[in-house]
Amino acid sequence: MEEQALKKNFSFQGLFLTALAILLTSGLIALTIHQVQMSDPYMHQVLSLAGNPHQGQAIYQMNCSGCHGLDASGKVGPSLWKVSDRRSQMGLIQQVISGNTPPMPKFQASPEEMADLLSYLNTL
Ligand code: HEC
Structure with missing residues (x-):
């Protein structure tokens, strides 16, 4: 035993x-x-910029709202509310520029545009 x-x-x-x-x-x-x-110099540059969420909102409305909704509550794409709680900053950048998850297209945002967009996503 x-x-x-x-x-x-x-x-x-x-x-x-x-x-x-x-x-x-x-x-x-x-x-x-x-x-x-x-x-990755692109990641590094984006993360070193402060980003303007108002500018980011304008970029969002032009490029993303068709799929994610004007208020980001989701349509074809999922809701992006509190998305920065679920995904890391680098994960979010990767999501936007990679085109790894069709039908979401690959966006070629300049580091400034990406920083603005990221700062807007962080407010959702
Ligand atoms: C053609 C439609 C479409 C457009 C335009 C689009 N998305 Fe998406 N997006 C999707 C779909 C569909 C998914 C889900 C992909 C998956 O995980 O399979 C997604 C996923 C995401 C995710 C991940 C959400 C999570 O919960 O992990 C983020 C962040 C995101 N999109 C941001 C954006 C941003 C920012 C833009 C504009 C620059 C954009 N999307 C434009 C369709 C789109």
């Missing part, structure tokens, strides 16, 4: 160590991705 209990403890420890190793590895991968993205 006692021996069995000991064995059980041991495997729990193994499980714990494996989980810890997985956690550390994925943390390291996330950090590497973050570093690589930050080394």
